[in-house]
Amino acid sequence: SQTIHQxxxxxxxxxxxxxxxxxxxxxxxxxxxxxxxxAAGRGLQxxxxxxxxxxxxxxxxxxxxxxxxxxxxxxxxxxxxxxxDSGFYLCAWSIRGDQPQHFGDGTRLSxx
Amino acid sequence: xxxxxxxxxxxxxxxxxxLVLNCSFTDSAIxxxxxxxxxxxxxxxSLLLIQSSQREQTSGRLNASLDKSSGxxxxxxxxxxxxxxxxxxxxxxxxxNTGFQKLVFGTGTRLLVSP
Numbered sequence: 473s474q475t476i477h478q479x480x481x482x483x484x485x486x487x488x489x490x491x492x493x494x495x496x497x498x499x500x501x502x503x504x505x506x507x508x509x510x511a512a513g514r515g516l517q518x519x520x521x522x523x524x525x526x527x528x529x530x531x532x533x534x535x536x537x538x539x540x541x542x543x544x545x546x547x548x549x550x551x552x553x554x555x556x557d558s559g560f561y562l563c564a565w566s567i568r569g570d571q572p573q574h575f576g577d578g579t580r581l582s583x584x
Numbered sequence: 585x586x587x588x589x590x591x592x593x594x595x596x597x598x599x600x601x602x603l604v605l606n607c608s609f610t611d612s613a614i615x616x617x618x619x620x621x622x623x624x625x626x627x628x629x630s631l632l633l634i635q636s637s638q639r640e641q642t643s644g645r646l647n648a649s650l651d652k653s654s655g656x657x658x659x660x661x662x663x664x665x666x667x668x669x670x671x672x673x674x675x676x677x678x679x680x681n682t683g684f685q686k687l688v689f690g691t692g693t694r695l696l697v698s699p
Contacts, residue, residue: 478627515588516628516673516689531686562627566685572618573687575627 474499478563478576486584491536491550493579495563498544503565505546506573507538510560522546558583586611586678590690597664598698605659605693607674612652615685619648619659620673622692628673632659664697671695 520538564573620628675687
């Protein structure tokens, strides 16, 4: 069966520090991968998606970037965090673009 | 641009009640309509997925309906239990030429079922 892992579960970072959140999927190959952010009082917003290694599409302009160095690994990064980057970050995968997405447990990011 | 709205934002009911959560969307050309559950501090769990050609889907005490023409979906929960307490999210991905399913979420309904 397929599983998705995100870490860390929680993270507290100072403004201006770098960020690296990791997501890995097991039990499937060549999945579509997604990063979402859930800010307080707002709905889930798609940040990035990837249909293959090295292929990243950004949905909204922002201070973050994503990379997919391996087939089942998706990384969310920032060189300098802003206060507005605080939120709950969720990774998801699907077998194809038109198939249901399955979510990880998320990372709670607090910026001080 | 797809916009998804969920009402009510919060709902509190006593155990045993039947209840309905509402979801509306502006773009009726959708792949499907999905309902998720989110427990506090956790990720999303898929509950039901209704294909665009379907009218409803059922799973246990849950029944979701879809009316594309009016841009509405409802999630019906029968005989609610305290374990049903969570935030319920709907997502309506609009059809795009890329074939990629971009989930557009509502802000959710926070449900509290008291014993």
